[in-house]
Amino acid sequence: MNTITIIGTGNMANGIATRALAAGRTVELLSRDAGRAATAAAALGAQATSGVVGQTPAGDIVVLAVPFDAAKEIVTAYGDTLAGKTVIDITNPVNFETFDSLVVAPGSSAAEEIAALTPAKVVKAFNTTFAGTLVAGETGGQTLDVFVAGDNAEATAAVASLVADGGMRPIAAGSLKRSRELEGFQFLVMTLQANPALETFNWNTGLKIVG
Numbered sequence: 001m002n003t004i005t006i007i008g009t010g011n012m013a014n015g016i017a018t019r020a021l022a023a024g025r026t027v028e029l030l031s032r033d034a035g036r037a038a039t040a041a042a043a044l045g046a047q048a049t050s051g052v053v054g055q056t057p058a059g060d061i062v063v064l065a066v067p068f069d070a071a072k073e074i075v076t077a078y079g080d081t082l083a084g085k086t087v088i089d090i091t092n093p094v095n096f097e098t099f100d101s102l103v104v105a106p107g108s109s110a111a112e113e114i115a116a117l118t119p120a121k122v123v124k125a126f127n128t129t130f131a132g133t134l135v136a137g138e139t140g141g142q143t144l145d146v147f148v149a150g151d152n153a154e155a156t157a158a159v160a161s162l163v164a165d166g167g168m169r170p171i172a173a174g175s176l177k178r179s180r181e182l183e184g185f186q187f188l189v190m191t192l193q194a195n196p197a198l199e200t201f202n203w204n205t206g207l208k209i210v211g
């Protein structure tokens, strides 16, 4: 059984762990705080283990379920330990002070910035799925679309398998360069959730291609 290592114990860690377990994978949760990781893993059940950030990840796939700045710090600290592994970047590098732009330079993306810091095969995925929808495994009765972008075919295929086995629909979004569009797209979606005029959007929508 494949193991998925998830760094972080917050909302997205819980959502992705839930889908990974539904996909028949085992899950390893790593936190800065061993107790927090143990508590979160215990809540997920017997197929989840825990540890601390800094230990060698058990999984071939490592999910960075942390803020963008933390993701950069973590891959830098891991260095060559992540060589050969697939790292999933789920971050949305929104400027939360202004809530009016991304913090990455035009033409770049969080995923590409992270990829420049690690020998791992970086794949963008799950940045357009809100945490609650991942726990539920659907939203509005619809299957979740998960956009997967990356430069390594084997890595994107492994992530697509995880997505499909977890009951979602993987959409091959192209090279890692498409992360810019995925991050911009989700930034727009986030502003819609925060808009009081759109009161039915409550951080529970899903970005989906229909037709």
Ligand SMILES: NC(=O)c1ccc[n+]([C@@H]2O[C@H](COP(=O)([O-])OP(=O)(O)OC[C@H]3O[C@@H](n4cnc5c(N)ncnc54)[C@H](OP(=O)(O)O)[C@@H]3O)[C@@H](O)[C@H]2O)c1
Binding pocket: 007, 008, 009, 010, 011, 012, 013, 031, 032, 033, 036, 053, 064, 065, 066, 067, 068, 070, 073, 074, 090, 091, 092, 093, 126, 127, 128, 129, 130, 131, 132
């Ligand atoms: N929430 C969503 O619906 C959603 C959807 C798509 C993408 N995302 C992206 O997913 C990522 C996580 O979001 P979230 O909502 O899950 O956040 P969250 O609930 O606040 O959880 C963040 C996690 O990151 C950990 N963390 C923060 N700084 C760290 C560091 N320097 N080293 C190690 N761990 C660190 C926190 O650990 P401590 O508990 O130790 O502080 C916590 O476990 C973000 O990049 C966000 O943009 C979120």
